[in-house]
Amino acid sequence: MIEMVIRTAVAWLGLVVLIRLSGRRTLGEMSPVDFVVLLISGDMIQQALLGEDASLTSGFLVVLTLLLLSSIYAKVKSRWPAFARAVEGVPTVLVRNGVPDEEQLRASRVAMDDVMEALRKEGLADLEEVRFAVLETSGVISVIPRSGRAELS
């Protein structure tokens, strides 16, 4: 049983590192491609964790280990914000005053289509209406409209 707990911990750590390294966009709203990758990854790891052991006890033990690990991680994050920044990164400004920052877009591998989609969700149709568009560490793009937008409309 201890082996299963260790395997779960190692798998969790390995997946966290891989997903973090693969880039922030994987974590936000999933595209069909991201969904397929995560689906298959989950299935592959599940076999490595449990093997031929299909008992309910083992399943719960794995889940318990994962919950404990994520709680520890949340605690560490809240206690040492510098650690969280180093691991999870910081938000990135993609658009300033209606002008896209091409360098940041390229570095964070975000397409303008994704930015425009985020705008439309906020009820905006034109990039000119945007004061800031920020790629959050969660992978979501938050949009701050220009302050005069309400008055203009």
Add this chain to the structure above:
Amino acid sequence: MFGREAHRSLTQIPPSIAEIDAQAPIQARIWRVSKIAWWGMGAVLMLAAIGLFGDGPLAEEEAMAGDGSLRVTYDRFQRADASSPFILRTSHRQADGNVAFCLDRAFLDVWQMSQMEPSPLREEAHGEDVCHVIAVPPGMPAPVFIKFWAHARMGSLSAEGRLRMPGGESVRLRALVWP
């Protein structure tokens, strides 16, 4: 007046955004690390393709008994709980024409045999060793090839064991076992 205020509101950066700008070097460092990691991931895949984790030319290993009675081809890199082939080649037959080979205790402790071709006629205990006897048709030309699959048990990064023909010198097999 309104125009000047509007211009100031555009040029003035809110504190939350200024904080993000101040932390930009952290994100730039993370992107640099990510880029290195992608190359690393690509390298791991390339190494996997050539056998770093088994099943490839880099993993192929051949070991021979000191007296030449047995030659074994196997993977020096294996994965825990994954079957790996062992190919035995020998020209030595027993008096009854059958071929036998023995696995020592160390081998049995770290590897678990799952399948053998051709199927063994019987298994015999010789002290702590286990010997497999395989029937060989009388007219079959030498050498005889025997293939079996075994998976290394989880728990150790290295596996070591010996195989031998009855009465012959042993072949030492060593493998690195990835978890």
